[in-house]
Amino acid sequence: MKRFLSYLILITMMAMCVSCCNKCDSNxxxxxxxxxxxxxxxxxxxxxxxxxxxxxxxxxxxxxxxxxxxxxxxxxxxxxxxxxxxxxxxxxxxxxxxxxxxxxxxxxxxxxxxxxxxxxxxxxxxxxxxxxxxxxxxxxxxxxxxxxxxxxxxxxxxxxxxxxxxxxxxxxxxxxxxxxxxxxxxRVPAEVNKQIGQVNADGENYIAGYNIMMGHLLNEEGVRLFPEDMVLLSHWNLRDEIKSNYANVPNAHEKQEIIYQVMQRIVDGTIPQAVVNNGEYDWAPYSNRTWKGDEEVTLAPEENGRYDVIMSHYAAMKAADKYELQAPTAILRNIEVAMEMTTQEVEELFVNLVSSPQVKAVAEIIKQRLGRDLRPYDIWYDGFKSRSAISEDQLTALTRSKYPTPEAFEADMPRMLLALGFTPAEANYLADKITVQGARGSGHAWGAVGRWENSLLRTRIGGEGMDYKGYNIAVHEFGHNVEQTIDLYDIDHYMLRGVPNTGFTEALAFIFQKRDLQLLGYKQQMDENTTLDIFWGLYEIMGVSLVDMHLWQWLYEHPQATTAELREATLAIARDVWNSYYAPVLGEKDSPILAIYSHMVNSPLYLPNYPLGHIVEFQLEEHFAQFTNTRDFATEIMRMYQLGRLTPNHWMQQAVGCNVSTEPILNAVSAIVK
Ligand SMILES: [Zn+2]
Structure with missing residues (x-):
């Protein structure tokens, strides 16, 4: 609370500062x-x-x-x-x-x-x-x-x-x-933009080269737990390895524990610099001893590496601040301008969920399933899997035969839209404005900008046709394309095209994706495991988002800070958020684990965007649930997405009658855990 108040004062001071500058200019x-x-x-x-x-x-x-x-x-x-x-x-x-x-x-x-x-x-x-x-x-x-x-x-x-x-x-x-x-x-000068571009590129390179050589990790008995050639990128691959060890595999729990230990050393800078991205040394992360062959060696700790990168982001952002008249801090630009919500709103939204009784109830379910006390890394618990009556192989056989080419998927889009409740005229109209193409990567939706272009649905189709995973992603992208079409072509003023923030396009993509089986002709059931999985994911990502926001608030309050001070402050902030909302649920006080997220280093202040998509999704789903007719689902989508780019709260007020809120997802979880 204290930190928060001082932040408000900071914003007020900055607002005053701008009007003062304007006045000087005016004079x-x-x-x-x-x-x-x-x-x-x-x-x-x-x-x-x-x-x-x-x-x-x-x-x-x-x-x-x-x-x-x-x-x-x-x-x-x-x-x-x-x-x-x-x-x-x-x-x-x-x-x-x-x-x-x-x-x-x-x-x-x-x-x-x-x-x-x-x-x-x-x-x-x-x-x-x-x-x-x-x-x-x-x-x-x-x-x-x-x-x-x-x-x-x-x-x-x-x-x-x-x-x-x-x-x-x-x-x-x-x-x-x-x-x-x-x-x-x-009006940011070209050289300042160039500096920002350089810092971004450096941050990407730092993260892209941060690999842990898992085959060289030793436990305290000198045993290697991971395959010799396993290399994991921090932190995403490390996290995914923790996730995959919720399955019934050998040494699962011990592997999760040692990865957790590695993560703590990455965050606090005690990891030996030379073991990163380098297979020359064996490393025992608990005692922090290192060996070259049979000989024990002493290696210098990394100390400030990741904090140096954050510091250069801060310097670049500060250089731009004075040219940004309406949003003279990186926090304002990334939250208030990019998301169009105040930092206070975002923080309240997240705290409302992470401190909810529903978190404790879901944690209890996880504890029962695991048969042990919870550990900090259980923020990545991966056991809420939706169980479909149809096997994935069966589904893949079906999608491969239906969609051997991008053209086949494109030709089927009007039928899919009809199945969702759109009229034949609407279905043909929307589908006509979407072009499907084979992607080199996993797929994406590239929206049109001028009202003569089609939006592009890029999807990966293998030699044998589209597999079920690819189909599931394609339906997600299809949701994006429908949004991109309605709020460009059907909007009353071009300047109002689009959505309030990325959460509002993700929401429709999630809503389509969840109905993928329905579009294949099966009866789709909204799955409880999917809801719990999304909820537990929100609990994790909101915590790391709070750390990201608090650390930038701290930076602006301490413009003279050294990198070592930034590291200590980040650890203190991560522990503080942990002790407030995570230790009471997962045990262990003072864990710094919430500072591990790599986006904090290569793309600061982007994390708060992630939870918005699911928050909005559940608000819209709760609204759709009052209708029994599928036609209403389509009519409501057309109506809502024609609102265009209002602010999030004005959009949501007109769409469902209240502000952006976590209550619908909390209600959905309550209905499951009661
Ligand atoms: Zn998406």
Missing amino acids: DKNTEALVIEMQSLYPEANHDVMKRGVEQVAALWQEQDGTDEEFAQFVKDNYVADAEARKVLFDKLSKVYEVLLGATNQVAVELNLPTMLSGPEPIELDYIMSAFNPFSHLTTDLYENKVAFITILNFPNYSLEEKNALGGEWSRLEWAYARLGDMFTS
């Missing part, structure tokens, strides 16, 4: 006088919006854009006071952005075909062009030709707080105006 450019002059020129205009637009242009206008006099002239020449003329300008700008973004998206799609689609092996040129970003100079160009300033002046930005407070009264057009105002809120 330089005589913005106050200009606003007064404009108000007398246009007495009929909405003076609040006008003032907001002039101040925001002033804050982003730089020396190379013109002198103070040129700035004042620009504002007077380009302000559109008349409501009708303003609507004309809005329509023209919407069209401009649709053309630019849609056409640039097509460039990206085409250049990525050789590396993304199945077919001949890509050559070096293909990889170079797949890394090429055709969007990278677009914003700079739009500042240079001043279209960005025309946009800001007439359609200024509203903060999340303002959108949430005012949005309930806004018309759809006012919402669309506000979304146009989100397009230009920062």
Whole structure:
């Protein structure tokens, strides 16, 4: 709580700091006088919006854009006071952005075909062009030709707080105006963006090279528990190895314990640096002794490695902060801008679930199944498996015969949509706007951006046709494509296209994926094990998300901190979250295990996005459950996804009548465990 309060104060201070900077800028450019002059020129205009637009242009206008006099002239020449003329300008700008973004998206799609689609092996040129970003100079160009300033002046930005407070009264057009105002809120110089890109690449490399040589791990008796050639990437493969040892395999429990010990040494920096990604040494992680052949050797600990990476992320983010007028911290940009929820909302949502009595009840089920007391790594318990009456081999035989090619899946999409309750006209209309292609990787959905493109469903189809796992993923992606189509093509204003945040597209993908058997003609039962599995996964990911958020709050509160201090603070934060919400359920106080997640190192502050998809999914499922007719399911999907990109709470209010909430998933779990 204390940490949280100090964070609120920090945000308030930053908000004040920005308005102060704006004011200094305003003084330089005589913005106050200009606003007064404009108000007398246009007495009929909405003076609040006008003032907001002039101040925001002033804050982003730089020396190379013109002198103070040129700035004042620009504002007077380009302000559109008349409501009708303003609507004309809005329509023209919407069209401009649709053309630019849609056409640039097509460039990206085409250049990525050789590396993304199945077919001949890509050559070096293909990889170079797949890394090429055709969007990278677009914003700079739009500042240079001043279209960005025309946009800001007439359609200024509203903060999340303002959108949430005012949005309930806004018309759809006012919402669309506000979304146009989100397009230009920062002007980060190319060299700062380059630094951010470099830090991201370094972080990826650090994680990609963090392998543990499992064949060289020794227990205290000198016994090797893992195959000689087993190499596991931290932390995902280590976690997956813990998961696979919930099956009935030799030494399962001892293997889980030793991986847990390895993870603790990775987090606290006591792991010998030279055992990472290197098979030269044997390592006993409990005593932390090391050997080269038969000879015991002393190796230096890694100490701050992962914290150095986080520190460089922080330095790069700090460098960008002063160019980000609406969101001058990495926390605000990643949570308030990217997720459109306040840090406080996200934190409350997560704490509500991780401290719920349902967690204790599910933990009790796990304890009974395992027949032992729980251990910290049981946050990765993997025993809630859905049990289908039909074997996977049978299902694969069916999907292979139905879907030998991407074209076969594409041709079957209208039938699948009919089965979900869409009318023939809707089914054909939606399916017509989705193209299915064979993927090189596991598959994904690439949305259209211009209303002349199809969204792309990429799926992996082997030589013998689509296996059941591939089919299950393809149905997930199909859900994304349906969302991408409804909220682009059926939306009233282009600027409102899309969803509030990634959780809202994941939700529809999960909802489709769960109905995959129904689409194969079987009677689908919503499976209790799947719900418990999702719930236990949320319990884990919300804990690591809280650690990620708290550590960034700590960084902003301690800008002078050294890397060693950051390491100690991270350990303290991880233990604090653990002791509050995990130790009472899983035992063992002071475990630092929640700091192991690799995304904290290579992609800071992304983790809080993960739980949102399932939270939204359960809210929508609870809403669908009140209808008995499948037609209503389809009608409701069409209605909800035509809401477009409101803020999460406004979207959810209009979709199901309440804010984003964990109550539906908690209710679903209660119904199972009671
Ligand atoms: Zn997805």
